[in-house]
Amino acid sequence: GAGVSQSPSNKVTEKGKDVELRCDPISGHTALYWYRQSLGQGLEFLIYFQGNSAPDKSGLPSDRFSAERTGGSVSTLTIQRTQQEDSAVYLCASSLVGDRGSIQYFGAGTRLSVL
Amino acid sequence: GESVGLHLPTLSVQEGDNSIINCAYSNSASDYFIWYKQESGKGPQFIIDIRSNMDKRQGQRVTVLLNKTVKHLSLQIAATQPGDSAVYFCAESGGTSYGKLTFGQGTILTVHP
Numbered sequence: 729g730a731g732v733s734q735s736p737s738n739k740v741t742e743k744g745k746d747v748e749l750r751c752d753p754i755s756g757h758t759a760l761y762w763y764r765q766s767l768g769q770g771l772e773f774l775i776y777f778q779g780n781s782a783p784d785k786s787g788l789p790s791d792r793f794s795a796e797r798t799g800g801s802v803s804t805l806t807i808q809r810t811q812q813e814d815s816a817v818y819l820c821a822s823s824l825v826g827d828r829g830s831i832q833y834f835g836a837g838t839r840l841s842v843l
Numbered sequence: 844g845e846s847v848g849l850h851l852p853t854l855s856v857q858e859g860d861n862s863i864i865n866c867a868y869s870n871s872a873s874d875y876f877i878w879y880k881q882e883s884g885k886g887p888q889f890i891i892d893i894r895s896n897m898d899k900r901q902g903q904r905v906t907v908l909l910n911k912t913v914k915h916l917s918l919q920i921a922a923t924q925p926g927d928s929a930v931y932f933c934a935e936s937g938g939t940s941y942g943k944l945t946f947g948q949g950t951i952l953t954v955h956p
Contacts, residue, residue: 732886759942770932770946771887784943819886826942828875829894834886 730754732835734820740841741810749805749838753822760803761821761832762795771819777803778826810842853951862920864950866933869914873937877944878907878918881930890918890931920952928954 733752741747753760759778763771773787777797788794792810797803807814817839821832856862868876874895879887893900893907893916900907906919916933930951934944 761943763944763946768949770948771934771944773943773945776941776943778941787943821886823942828936828942829892830942831877831889831892832942832944833889834879836884836886 732820732822732833734818734835734838736838737836738839738841740843742843743812744809746806746808747810747840749807749818749820749840751803751805751820751822751835753801753803753820754833757822757824757833758800759823759826759830759832760797761823762803762805763819763821765817765819765837767816774805774818776826807840810840812842815840815842852948853953855953855955856923858923858925858954858956860923862918862923862927862952862954864918864920864931864933864952866916866918866947867914868916868933868935870935870937870945871914873914873935875937876907876909876916876933876935878905879932879934880927881932881949883929887932895937923952923954925954925956928952 735750761776762774765771775795776784792808795805817837819837821834823830823832877892878890881887891902891907898909904921908917930949932949934946
């Protein structure tokens with residue numbers, strides 16, 4: 729596609745519910761990243777996928793968070809038993825390769841509100 | 844630990860002025876730096892990047908300066924326009940972090956007509 733696509737753009741859920749956020753990277757990009765942006769803050773790294781390698785999950789804040797990338801393309805970030813502190817904008821980015829100097833292009837994000 | 848921070852959280856300028864946004868980083872292993880612009884309700888948009896083997900890089904109306912001695916990065920915007928109003932983030936990667944970016948807090952740039 730023309731750019732990174734994320735869905736839904738907004739998600740409101742109740743505390744304790746599970747949510748799934750979707751990311752469609754730019755076609756041909758082998759690396760995919762998830763970041764989280766809390767209100768008025770910078771972006772916080774969550775997880776990284778590169779080709780068929782094992783993902784780097786070092787940024788996931790708890791075991792309630794998980795992500796998959798199917799077929800080297802679409803990725804889904806799942807948050808189980810959501811908490812109010814999970815409320816944030818979840819941003820996905822992709823780059824041609826997973827290395828420094830390969831520009832990361834971001835989607836518009838999913839704004840998650842946990843009531 | 845690693846951190847990237849900004850000196851000024853807000854910057855207000857008049858249309859046509861030049862803007863300078865500053866950023867400090869603490870990881871001496873950082874060797875790649877990038878600036879993003881984020882408008883309300885949108886994802887970060889790439890502006891310009893620079894590797895540590897350079898100290899200056901120019902784009903269209905933008906220049907990034909890197910001072911590795913004091914671990915300082917700046918973004919200069921020439922002839923600032925109202926459309927430049929946004930939040931600007933610096934980010935870095937280096938060492939064993941491959942492409943993972945560490946972001947600063949951001950600077951709000953407001954351009955008055």
